[in-house]
Amino acid sequence: MKARLWLIDLNSDFLLGKEVVHLWCVSENGERILLVDDSVENFFFATVGNGSPEEAIKASFPELKKYGVLRMEICDKRILGKPIKAVKIVVDKSENIERVSGRLDKLKTFQKIYEDDIRLSTRYLIEKRITPSSWLEVEAEESPNLPNIPNFKTFKVKSIEPLELGSIPNLRIMAIHVLKVGEKGSPKPEYDPVVAISIFTSEGEFKQFTCDGRSDKKLIDDFVNYIKSYDPDIILGYGITEDWNYLIERSKRVDSMLEVGRNYAKPHTSVFGHVSITGRICIDLFHDARDNPQLTEYTLDEYAWSLGLKIGPQIPEHKYYEYLSDSSKKNMLFKQSEEYARLIYTIWNIMGDFIIQLSQLTGLPMDHVLTASAGHRAESYLMREAYSIGELIPPRIEKPYVSYAGGLVLQPQKGVYENVSILDFSSMYPNIMLKYNISPDTYIPSGEQCEDCFVSPESGHRFRKDYRGVYTRMLQSLLEARKAVREKLKSTKEGSLDYRILNARQKVLKILANTLYGYAGWTGARWYLREVAESVAEWGRYTIRATMEKARQLGLRIIYGDTDSIFVIDGEKLGELMKWIEEELAMEARIDKFYKRILFTEAKKRYGGLLEDGTLEVVGLEVVRGDWAEIAKETQLGVLKIMLETMDVNKAISYVRNVITDTRNGKVDLEKLVIWKRMTKPPEAYEVRAPHVLAALELLKRGWRIDVGDKVGYVITKGTSRIGERAKPYQLVESKDIDYEYYVRNQLVPAALRILEVFGVDEQALLKESRKGLMSFGTG
């Protein structure tokens, strides 16, 4: 049989005592096909120091045989670009790799071990140059003894090749919402049965299983049967990892078989803490929400809202029990669960393309993509790139941290400027890495000779020119692919399916390219090399300085700049500068923005300005910070708006005074006084009794659950003790206890003054009550 198949998921398994790979696929016409490949080998590599690899094999093979080693052979590999002879050690099964490498460590025959931490399914994808969530050209045959899977045809793989096809087959997708209710606090699987499971599928079918209170056995059985009959490729949820663990616990108690895998296996918790289901992809959208620092509560509602989805008021979780116990309200709860299932499916429509593209490009299965960090995504890509040039994959070891200098930030002079253009280097770091061939395997260590190489401008780090490294290759592919995709996008109908796929792809290509610099400087990276990250930053500073120098020569005035941008007063020579950048620096730059009027304080990374269309844009100032009270942010924005639009200082001052008066009179909603801060460690781990920590402790004392990463909202109450002790969780405070004077002195005045001090206004001018003071300002 010859077919085009789309790879959904893969895993390793055993067939007649031999370790094999299972590939769960869907064909062009929607058939579900399981491919079994029994031709795979488990192996890793070892290097010898000064001795000969032949000798090392001869000396160790007889003993290693006892540990499951089938074969040892010499092969040509590279370590950081240097060709070496490595010994490939083929082992009968995955579980013996650790035993063998452990034994090798003791033998001392070999110097170093490589790739003993690569799982078989990953190894398979790398070797075959294929990725999940993409098309394969497969030749396969029928064979006896293959596993029997319902709804699946099973074949043995003869050959398998990657296919460059952008389309996505029709997948069976199932969004689920699991309703769990606890009488007091969060539900516990030990005694709280699952109340309902709502399902919404890609066919538009809605299904709900409910439990009338005593036992959820029937609910769980019905749910499992539904999965068996619908046979989804993808199961979606929000917090579904927790849901599965809950269901696993429940199924044990009510003696249910949770056979939801395509081989009827139970869900299993994988090493990374996520739940996997054989043959299906289980995606927890909660992991995507956790990546968004804008969110405070990480509820599904808040997450959906951040994606632009409008949802009405919901029943809060702490009222679930009340609703459930009231027969007239019970149905509202079930209705809400239904809506959540639909909402999760709607989110897939927004996020799905992105997840598939990320999977296709990194080689990680869809269910790993959201759980993997940015660094691991980049690394997954790099490992494949490394294989293609015979580069051995370094072990994942935490390296000691050595700091280095980053981007150049210019000191702005406080004041208001007009007609300011922002010149931006596009993808500066990726382009620098390409231009100077910066990669861990092109780096020349000190002491080694190099005839012709790139030398970094400050530290003098050298990079060879005659060999393309893993970073260079990765960046070149990503940037070229992105260019091609963006070109194709131009001739694609906006809003069409193709457009969505291409757009998701170009976004993912950019994200991956931009991650690589950070990856290089991450001490946990397999390909960490401080010199690489350091050199990139050096050439970045060099590029900005050279551009500034040229701008000055051309008579252009520079106001500010940060890392890869320069703020310059618009002038006719700007075009000449752009041309110079393109021709002399061979870098890409563009005029990203134009401010009609822009205000700088004396601080770096903080400014606000009016764009051509009149939009007010604020960067870095309190307005855009989450840890200032809303009233202060609102006031600062007002002041900024007045100043940039009218330049009328007195108008701004009287505006602020009005807010101050209102605040002192308590005419401000408590909501606008809440200060939010995120917990970065458990409350008891803090060295300093900061306001938000004390507020968190108070919540904890009252039975709230505070996790690392949660945002704590507090307000400052009346009293004479230090601020921290007067900080109380906003949920527990009444308006009469608020210390309004704190908000005037520590929030309103500093926020407003940040802008107004540029115009010579001081604290006195804002706090003085008299009308005389207002009139006299600026007139002496």
Next chain:
DNA sequence: GCACGATTTATACCA
């Protein structure tokens, strides 16, 4: 023992 400046701790932002 207290006031006050210096230093440390913590957070959130920019690129």
Next chain:
DNA sequence: ACTGGTATAAATCGTGCG
């Protein structure tokens, strides 16, 4: 659980005072 650069607030430390 990708980097460094930066501003800022509040807690805490350290020192001079007497």
